[in-house]
Amino acid sequence: MISVRNLVKSYGDVRAVRDISFDAKDGRITALLGPNGAGKSTTLRILSTVAEPDAGRAEIAGVDVTDQPMQVRRHIGVLPHNSGLYARLTGVENVRYFGQLQNMSAQDLEPRIEALVEQLDMADFCDRRTAGFSQGQKIKVALARALVHDPHYVILDEPTNGLDVMATRALRDIISKLKQIGKCVLFSSHIMQEVDALCDDVIVIGGGKIRFDGTIDALRELAGTEDLEEAFVQMAGLSEAS
């Protein structure tokens, strides 16, 4: 389980995260939903151990991310908001690099890469340098890279950004499969429809605070409207601003 309690984080004068608490359970897909600048990326950065909170606590499998980042890093797979691949390395080389950084032995790593290439349907392009890849191909490689050490916790920052319909569908299938094998998937998005199609639980963030925490149906009910977008706008506190 991923568990976040009273997280606070500022960058200079900007208070990116004011007070965020939530849980993301195993075998479920949890979405962090919010407009741009709501604090989603900052929260995910703290969970992926590359940023430290000013106050509050974040635990993954009961391990504090600030106190024992090394242990946490072995159990998380992170897909950053832009794929962040090395352009002069091939798809497979990108994946292999992170597998080696996870200290995997060659005996474990090579079959794992083969399996991921098949699973993510990357055989056509995975041996080419990533420089000319389409957005969909990049996301697949980045996802394979995040999953290479078979992490239990998968953190995805706006994974469908820039993907076309087919690539988005393929990605949804992959995320659903992760859920079926019992992984804990946490992903951020600002697209209501996507969250609706994929998620079990949704956490709406607005202005660095939690606006809603529950299932999709509960969100609809609370907002008193069938229109999900309207519900999202109300919850994220966007309507007051406009």
Added chain:
Amino acid sequence: MSGFRVVFNKEFTDNFRDRRTLLSSFSVAILGPIFFVGVMVFVLERSLGDQQISFAVVGAQHAPGLMSFLEKQNTQINSVQAEEPRKLVTQGAYKIVLVIGPDYGERYARGNVNTLILIHDSSEISSTRRHLSQLRGYIHQYSRTIGTLRLWLRGLDPAISNPISTQELDVASPAARALMILSSLPYFLVLVIFMGGFYLAIDTTAGEREHGSLEPLLAQPVDRAQLVFGKITTTAVFGMMSLLVFLGSLYLSVPFVPFERIGMALEIGVAQLINVFVISVPLIFFAAALLTVVASFAKSYKEAQTYLTIVVLVPTLPLILAQLMNLETTLAIMFVPSLSQANLMADLIKGEGASVINALTSMVSTSGYAALLTWVAVSLYRRERILG
């Protein structure tokens, strides 16, 4: 495999595939010595060729004595006929024209003054002026010899007409010129070491951040120290390869310089080059760590390029200062990175050999600075601000 090895292997492969990195790492190293030897050959050939003066003479037949004297002085005399000797110069046929009047022989016999005309263009380049003054010198020498003989014939001491005499010694001999160019070699040494790692330092830091790969990288279970060691070592290895290419290129191109013709025995042998390489190793790591630290502060690739261009200039400043102040090799200098290596290299090339204490002082102190800078780099990567 340790995190260090993994990072090193990846950075090496990655950057070895980058044409821009390879070009900037090795172009100075390959072309530097070739350029250097080219300049050297050009300057030496010119200064050797300088010694023969070529000029035209109008009316040579009137002064056979003077002509035979001049011919003995390593000159090339072109005897010409001309109505208007000026035009030979203004129209560019000759640089210098000596005009001897038809009454030369008669005046000579009577002991009168003979005035010869030297036509030249003073706006011409310096080599003509040098030839002119040399020719003037020869004519004066001839004139004095004749004068001296005449005084003797009349029973007078020739010294009476020569109360003061001067003797010139031109230190800008071809050998001195060669040495001056040689002293620029250490600049290349320092430049090559810094240029070798230039783009790697950017690519592994600011470049990694700009491409968005730094964030997932930092989420991997690798100690930041190993990460930074891996990056700095790759940068250093490129600096090292660049230096090896430079020394190899130097070794192959120096034999083309005609040192023997100026009576200099300069030999850049394998042993000397190995010594130069050994004393440079600490500077290579110093350069790699310095470039990495500075590039880590930059927000983008371009910004890093700007910063590092300045960083590459900085280590050459002490070299210029040292030459202006004419610094001798002292122990104190050995504590200054780049300056100490440049000094040691100069000593090694001149064949004087470097003192072991100086070399050790330089190596130990530069290694110390390199370690300090590496520590700074590691602590930069331990802060989350590195993500920008």
